[in-house]
Amino acid sequence: MGRLEEIGVLNEMLLAEMPEYRAWAGRFPEEKTAQRRLLRGLMNLRPPLPPRPGFLGRQDALLSAEREAKGVVDVLGLPAVPGEPRLCLWRGDITRLGADAIVNAANPALLGCFYPNHGCIDNAIHSAAGIQLRLACRELMEAQGHPEPTERAKVTPGFNLPARYVLHTVGPVVEREVARGDREALAGCYRACLDAAGGAGWESVAFCCISTGEYRFPGREAARIAVDTVRTLLPRHPNIKRVIFDVFREEDEALYHELLY
Structure with a gap:
């Protein structure tokens, strides 16, 4: 069975669970790129319920092949910041990083x-x-019994990611102007993730730009808080060999480069 046919089977399995989206799915052309986009959309929409028999094997095979096609980045092989061998700046897709853990900017x-x-x-x-990540998060949240506050870090497996684990942290939402509490909360997110990584004995952790997207924390100030917090706390965790500041946009790369180099 070819890749398009495999994607089609996965889409049909999800639509059998969620028939209310069949009309929406019909808007996607019958070609591989569009059908793959449909699959991602259906996975995003799917509630955290046990999957149908056979789905996980097919999904995992697809995601594993895509992971290898994108290429896994060895984070310990990335160039370090001059004079700071435990810090690294990398621009790219965080889902390619073969770190012990990557940080996810989650919602409550x-x-x-x-x-x-x-x-x-x-x-x-x-x-x-893959859909296993949402299922794992549901278990954590059901056990907790309330929304996740800021300045915490929850750990799940990475499943089909090259990273072994995901650290989920909820950053502050900036309403109008950045307040002192926002700054403290953002620093607390980096602290919680770094402490979790250090406490687990991991050697590498990759941070995204927490709170700078939908949560509207200004990029320049967020980058300064991230770098300052990590620099302050890293001596407490000698087992961590590499902290990666992962950025996706060119403007964020420039901000971190200014702080690190």
Whole structure:
């Protein structure tokens, strides 16, 4: 069976669970790129329920092949910041990083992004990890019994990601202007993730730009808080060999380069 046929089978399995989206699915052309986009959208929309028999094997085979096609990045082989061998700046897709853990900028429900094909980091990570990630997050949240506050870090497996684990943290939402509490909360997110990584004995952790997207924290100030917090706390965790500041946009890369180099 070819790749398009495999994607089609997965789409049909999801639509059998969610028939209310059949009309929406009919808008996607019958070609591989469009059908793959439909699959991602359906995975985004799918509630955290046990999957149909056979789905996970097919999904995992597809995501594994896509992971290898994109290429896994060895984070310990990335060039370090001059004079700071434990820090690294890298621009690219965080779902390619073969780190012990990558950080996900989550929302308080901690179930991922339900907007189909949305461009947020939460959506990207859940889409590359597979539907198991939402199921694992649901278990954590059901056990907790309330929304996730800021300045915490929840750990799940990475599933189909090259990273072994995902650290989910909820950053502050900036309403109008950045307040002192926003700054403290953002620093607390980096602290919680770094402490979790250090406490687990991991050697590498990759941070995204927490709160700078939908949560509207200004990029320049967020980058300064990220770098300052990591620099301050890293001496507490000698087992961590590499902290990667992962950025996706050219303007964010420039901000971090100014702070690190």
